[in-house]
Amino acid sequence: MTEKPVQRRPGGRTARNRENVLRATADLLLSEGYEQLTFARVAAAADVAETTVYRRWPSKVHLAADALSELARVExxxxxxxxxxxxxxxxxxxxxxxxxxxxxxxxxxxxxxxxxxxxxxxxxxxxxxxxxxxxxxxxxxxxxxxxxxxxxxxxxxxxxxxxxxxxxxxxxxxxxxxxxxxxxxxxxxxxxxxxxxxxxxxxxxxxxxx
CATH class of the missing domain: 1.10.357.10 (Tetracycline Repressor, domain 2)
Structure with missing residues (x-):
């Protein structure tokens, strides 16, 4: 009997990483403020490589804006x-x-x-x-x-x-x-x-x- 190939959700890992990064960013923003936000802290909290954050968001301003947009969308x-x-x-x-x-x-x-x-x-x-x-x-x-x-x-x-x-x-x-x-x-x-x-x-x- 031939096994069916595993169906993988397109962009699954990327989507999860994005979700984790934005959640971590929002948590840091709301708990400690914008001044304390750094890519290194976000990456550690989201359990992703720091380069993963840099590749998608060119600055912490863009990262913060994206996190706040997601927070507003959800809430x-x-x-x-x-x-x-x-x-x-x-x-x-x-x-x-x-x-x-x-x-x-x-x-x-x-x-x-x-x-x-x-x-x-x-x-x-x-x-x-x-x-x-x-x-x-x-x-x-x-x-x-x-x-x-x-x-x-x-x-x-x-x-x-x-x-x-x-x-x-x-x-x-x-x-x-x-x-x-x-x-x-x-x-x-x-x-x-x-x-x-x-x-x-x-x-x-x-x-x-x-």
Whole structure:
């Protein structure tokens, strides 16, 4: 009887190494901060060769950005509640819960302080491109359901939604509470693109609470 060849998952080892490296990076970032992050420490924690880390990530800035993107993807999955309002509320609630964690807040503030570094700027661009691409799914589904006009700019909707939370985090320090979530959802739902949608029932109403 001829034995069947073992089916190996394409890129299995590479995928596992990447997962281990990003997990180790996130753990180090959140527990000890960006300043203490090194390729050598990440490689040791992930049980991979240091060259494995260097080959994939050109700098610790890119490594940190990739790890934070993966953390956000896992802990902030794109919601699908069936309505635009529900999706926006759930998305922002997840974001607020994540950035309210002291260790996450510390990393964000540290990275922002490095804004003059060209590598940091590019890494942040990659991070936000990935986050916006995922969140844009919410807008695309809303267009398909007829809740939004077809020319709605997904980036503008998500910017309207998330900007107040990051303004409070980075500038004023005011609470990231449920009032902020409801107010931000209402602002996003009444943005210029959404107001252009005909019909009184294009979305359920959202009152501004603050």
């Amino acid at each position: 902030n999955p794109i919601p699908d509640t069936g309505t635009l309002e529900g999706d926006l509320r759930e998305l922002l609630s997840q974001v607020v819960a994540l950035i309210e964690r002291p260790e996450v807040r510390r990393v964000i503030l540290t990275v922002v302080s490095l804004a003059g570094d060209a590598e940091v700027v590019r890494a942040k661009e990659v991070f936000w491109e990935a986050r916006f691409a995922g969140a844009a799914t919410i807008v695309s589904r809303a267009v398909e359901r007829g809740e939004l006009p077809s020319d709605t700019d997904p980036y503008e909707v998500i910017e309207d939604l998330a900007a107040p939370a990051y303004f409070r985090l980075l500038v004023t320090g005011r609470p990231l509470d449920s009032r902020l979530v409801e107010r931000s959802v209402a602002l996003a739902l009444n943005g210029p693109n959404i107001r252009s949608m005909p019909g009184p029932d294009r979305h359920t109403s959202a009152s501004i609470h603050g």
